[in-house]
Amino acid sequence: MDEVGIPDPEAAIRAYPFQLSGGQRQRVMIAMALALEPDILIADEPTTALDVTTQAQILTLIEDLRRKRGMAVIFITHDFGVVADIADRVIVMKKGEIVEAGPAQEVLLKPQHPYTRALIDAIPRLAQTDAPEQVERTPLLRVEGLQKTFSTGSGTLFGKRRVVKAVQDVSFELYAGETIGIVGESGSGKSTVGRCLVRLLDPDGGRVLMGDVDIAHMSGADLRAQRRKLQMIFQDPFSSLNPRARVSRILTEGLIAYGTPDKGAKARARELLELVGLDESAMKRFPHEFSGGQRQRIGIARALALEPSIIIADEAVSALDVSIQAQVLDLLAELKSRLHLSMLFITHDLRVAARICDRIIVMQKGRIVEAGPVSKVLHDPDTEYTRSLLDAIPGQDYEQALAAAD
Ligand SMILES: Nc1ncnc2c1ncn2[C@@H]1O[C@H](COP(=O)(O)OP(=O)(O)O)[C@@H](O)[C@H]1O
Ligand SMILES: [Mg+2]
Known part of the structure; x- marks a missing residue:
């Protein structure tokens, strides 16, 4: 426990996994893997669920242990930035087969196989911050002094009450x-802000103004009437889509609940599928019959059913690999301009934010610490915290090398 850098190992050894943070849990997993002193460590996406700063710490830890113990590491990841930072050699797999293998420098900078090239082209680039489109200066949504506090723990089984x-x-x-x-x-x-805005959570204080109406403390029919204008897309469409409902029901139930007759709702569902690039035959199928990217398209179609003016996407592409991620981001950008939508795009991935956002808000411990145009925040941040998030992004030297090669 000491070797993998867990603070206070004496206490941590008696802790249950849920009492540890994500990064600490990953350290425990590494400690378990090291217990038998292996010659080879196989790490399967060990940092994919972690934010950039924690990810950077875990990568450094694995590298230190590798050096100290003379282990070999097989590191499985879909993140090219991570590959660029840690790998000596790279193997690229597609549909169960190796399509390319070689020294990291060569594979990453001079890919031979079209599949590798397509993957590398799909990496969102930090430097690729397009000039924001001219936006109208009418605030659609005004959030003022939003507050939310959680109290957990009953004071019984595991003692401490946590606020x-x-x-x-x-x-x-x-x-x-x-x-x-x-x-x-x-x-x-981040997610708490999103969930308060769509009223999946009740805020403790503050105002959420759509036009002149405050939806933060509304309820009943008034809230229902406003809520349809604000729709959410989630990270994991698998858990947010009812697995036992066919796509036709998933797409029509909101419409029917708001009074659209069955037939009209079905017709609208077919329109929505076309809008997100899926075939009409999808109507009769269940969520598990689709790929991750297709499921996210269904999630987007469902969010669009009630013709909202605002979409809140919470880590909407975080579970997808880079090429699918690029397709879904392109779809969102296209829909946004076609349907005149505004978007609140919640993500822990600054590369993704760079690709799709006009302005960026940086949060730390529940507060906004920095906000501004994307080019300013990502290239000339005002705060140390934003700088540390940017510095922790893997593969930045690689990105520069790619840019130089373009
Ligand atoms: N339902 C909940 N009950 C108790 N604590 C929660 C709940 N949801 C979130 N939290 C806590 O609130 C804080 C913010 O969480 P969240 O909004 O999910 O952050 P982010 O989306 O930025 O990862 C975290 O400390 C989290 O543990
Ligand atoms: Mg979140």
């Missing part, structure tokens, strides 16, 4: 036609 100030005094405006990114480490309060 988490998840969101503290968060204020911003979302203009018509713009995309705001909310970034920050895990636990910084």
Whole structure:
């Protein structure tokens, strides 16, 4: 436990996994793998679920242990930035077969196989911050002093009562036609902001103004009427789509609940499928019959069913690999301009934020610590915290090498 850098190993050894943070749990997994002093460590996406700063720490840990113990490491990942930072040699797999293998430098900078090239082209680039489109200056949504505190623990079984100030005094405006990114480490309060806005959670304080109406403390029919204008897309469409419902039901139930007759709802569902690039035959199928990218398209179609003006996407592409991620981001950008949507794009991945956002809000421990145009925040940040998030992004030397090769 000491070797993998867990603070206070004496106490940690008696802890249950859920009492540890994501990064600490990953360290325990590494300690378990090291217990038998292996010659080879196989790490399967060990940092995929972690935010960039924690990820950087785990990568450094694996590298230190490798050097100290003279182990070999097989590191399985879909993240090319991570590959560029840690690998000596790279093997690229497609559909169960190796399509390319060689020294990291060669595979990453001079890929031979079209599949490798397509993957590398799909990596969102930090430097690729397009000039924001001219947006109208009408605030569509005004968030003022939003607050949310969680109290957990009953004071019985595991003792301590825990009070988490998840969101503290968060204020911003979302203009018509713009995309705001909310970034920050895990636990910084990003999802809580999103869930308060769509009223999956009740905020403790503050106002959420759509036009002149405050939806933060609305209820009943008034809330229902406003809520349809604000729709959410989630990270994991698998758990947010009812596995026992066919796509036709998933796409029509919202419409029917808001009074659209069955037939009209079905017709609208077919329109929605076309809009997100899926075939009409999808109507009769179940969520598990689709790939991850296709399921996310269904999640997007469902969010669009009630013709919202604002989409809140919470880690909507975080579970997808880079090429599928690029397709879904392109789809979102296209839909946004076609349907005149505004978007709140919550992500822990600053590369993804760079690709799709006009402005960025950086959160830390429930508060906004920095906000501004994407090019300013990502290339000339005002705070140490934003700088540390940027520095922790893997593969930056590689990105520069790629840019130089373009
Ligand atoms: N339902 C909940 N009950 C108790 N604590 C919660 C709940 N949801 C979130 N939290 C806590 O609130 C903080 C912010 O969480 P979250 O908004 O999910 O962060 P992020 O999306 O940035 O990772 C974290 O400390 C988290 O543990
Ligand atoms: Mg979250």
